Amino acid sequence: MLELLQYTFFQNALIGSVLASVVCGLVGTYIVTRRLVFISGGITHASFGGVGLGVFFGISPILSAMVFAVASACGVVWMSDKHKVREDSAIALFWTLGMSIGIICSFLTPGFMTDLPSYLFGNILTIGTEDLLLLGGLTILTVLLYVLFADTIMSVAFDPIFAKTQNMPVKCIEYLMMTLIALTIVATLRLVGIVLAISLLTIPQMTANLFVCRFTTMAWLSVGIGIIYCIAGLVFSYLLNVPSGASIIFVSIVIYTILRLTKRE
Template sequence: MLEVLQYDFMQNAIIAGILVSIAAGIIGSLIIVNRITFLAGGIAHSAYGGIGLAVYLGLPILFGATVFAILTAVIIAAITLRNRHRVDSIIGIMWALGMAIGIILIDITPGYNVDLMSYLFGSIIAVSQEDVYYLLILNSFIIVSISLFYKQILAISYDSEFASLRGISVKFFYTLILILAALSVVAAIKVVGLILVIALLTIPTFIAEFFAKKLSSMMIISSLFATFFTISGLFISYLYDISSGASIIIVGVITLLLVKLLGKK
């Protein structure tokens, strides 16, 4: 079993899995605390438009997804801050629009040969060295942003009105949270795919809530659980030749059920 670790593709997959798990644990905690799971889902599926744009223009796919996801996050933040009662409709429109743009751009791209299924459902063993470097950059930005603005983000996450009275820019940090969520979505695309990305962002946090009493602890515990899910799912997918993204999520769901059952007892 351990001999597989000598292969470059498995080493890249493990490193990528750890990097994505850290991002998922940190941002997943913010998504749950701020109750913006549906918004994050909208950003995730809208990112497919960025994949289509990258394919059409011949750009790196993760770069195209990043730009499109950030743009979507900013638009969603601007609209939802003004029309909170129409959030569901707005997210539904952005969700459908992003997917439609991606599909059309891919359809009109002559002779494309990209395995798009790996971006929808994940293929962690297909992560390249360049992808690892890109994930490292995204992770660094996420960690630095959280470290610099932790107090402000904590304040608006639990009481935005009080934070506003204290002079904290709720609009700026709300937008920043959505941008960080967008970056986490992009980071997780190659691991679990756009379809399952929200599960990776939320399941570890649901479990961490049993053990954490503050946001920083929740982020750390979520990251550890996400790492366990990712590495376990990776080896299961390799052993049984099944989808890595689905394997990771199945491990997460089973762990969540076990924790809940043991918690009740």
């Protein structure tokens, strides 16, 4: 394992793991507390439409996926708020729309999408400088937002109705957090892929919740747990020569299950 540290691709993987753990740890705590896991799953799969459009039009798939994911996230909030559409129905609409557009564009694109599996299942060992810059910028933005608006975000996460009675900008925070969720999902696509991205936003938080209940403590503990999960998954991937994204999620679930059973006893 020490020999791997000499290689740039493994150094990038470690840096990417730390950055992704910070972003997912903070954003994922809001998701779990607010019970937005299903919405996040919908945004994750909707982003595939952006990937397909990017490949079809010859632009950056990450950029197009980011725009499509943010639009889908805000669209869910807008439809449920302004047009009284049930939230789960709005999620299903954007979920299936994104997947269908992604599949159609994939088939219409001349040639073969050689990079498609990396977006579906992820490969943290292939991330480059651009991916790290995107994650780094998003990490700085997320940390700043949590430092400046921690109390407001926590209030909206636990009880948005009460927060509204306290004249807090609930709708602004909701749109802001949904946008942040979408950006986080897209930024981690190269690490764990569309299929597994939602796990990185929930499993570290579920693990942290076994030991703490306070929102802020749970958020930062999730960051540390996420880093441990990512490193352990990379080691598992190296030892068995299996995909890194799936390894990270598998190791995360196994560790969580063991801790959960131990905690129960």
